[in-house]
Amino acid sequence: MSTRSAVVTGASSGIGAATARKLAEMGYHVYVGARRLDRLHRLADEIGGTAVELDVTSAESVQSFADAIDGVDVLVNNAGGAKGLAAVADTDVDDWRWMWETNVLGTLRVTKTLLPELIASGDGLIVTVTSIAALTPYDYGAGYTSAKHAQGVLHRTLRGELLGKPVRLTEIAPGAVETEFSLVRFDGDAERAAKVYAGIDPLVAEDIADVIGFVASRPKHVNLDQIVVKPRDQADAGRFARRG
Template sequence: MTISSDARVAVVTGASSGIGEATARTLADQGFHVVIGARRLDRLEKIAEEIGGTALELDVTDEDSVDAFAAVLPRVDVLVNNAGGAKGLATVMEADLDDWRWMWETNVLGTLRVTKALLPKLIDSGDGLVVTITSIAALEAYDNGSGYTTAKHAQAVLHRTLRGELLGKPVRLTEIAPGAVETEFSLVRFEGDQEKADKVYEGITPLVAQDIAEIIGFVAARPSHVNLDQIVVRPRDQAGAGRFHRTTT
């Protein structure tokens, strides 16, 4: 890995598509050397070539993978915890424990592993920033979503706890809680069922990945004394986790 000694380094997890990819492109445009991590290395390498960044394979559910990722980074100024996801829409009574384990490993423990591994470098930068992408599911509960909402609540509390624990350290912490964003999120939730995924956004104009990326870019561009603690962003057509205005044709 070759990174200029005067370059500011931004790390984006889950960066092979969607919000992560859009964020990597936005931060690169702002002058950061962006290190992107995800499991799909072939997609990462294409993005990294286009933005002049670095692609590294990363599985946030694997401690050895996270440690290897962190070990090769010379410095870290910005960390965007974007890796996460949902599986299924089962009731509590019908909960699939394997789906719950995956959601907790990815959203909660994945965020913990990466943040813990990179915090020393973020502190050493003298002006670190941790952005964690949670969800409005970190603020609300909705029927059939307990696996995801509990994981996102836990991820958000982890992030918010750091805000106090790092008080006095040169690190800012911003939680961004998006509502409906049309990415591969629903496709993953429904195991590749495109028809089910499309119905999530039917009749609304959802957010797109670039909307979130631009907010992250704005956060990263604030002066070091400004901490945007929490940003909730939803499409105009959404008033809550399960409350939408949908047009019919």
């Protein structure tokens, strides 16, 4: 039996890197894609996978990535992120453009390009990592929540359009996960990023990777449509039980 292959985007850190490790432990050959090649190569060496440079905002980069891989059974759309936390009246349009290009159009480019391979595998799986921001808006986060809503709708629409095809689709919607996410959102302001998780026990990247591993281990007739994962200390996007 040939080794099954997985593709993980945004794999240079956080949830993507943890997911690549988890899938490799499960016996997949993992193709890891991101822009930071130095990190990718270290990860690929660690897990026995293959590092391929990938910028999901570039159609040419996505096609080059697809040309470099040898089939795919599991696709994990993890590349994405947030920039800024501003009222709509004060928002930076370039921040919105980056979030939509990365979260929405990036997911579209990768999924559309790899879909024929996923169908041809006979048992394909598409996992899209959205956010609880894909389910409810919150003040000062319209750029990110709108992008994540759109990414979620893209994924959920595919669920119907691929009905009858040998492809399963699972949306993972995490709450507060302590990764580099907030550091990117706040342009490297470590103090501001730390306040996001202050007084709570947030999720870590491995928590989400474990869920993705569970999804990938289900038999082919089982489709886990949507999984919302939050820390115990979080009720919704803006409501936490903080200590101290």
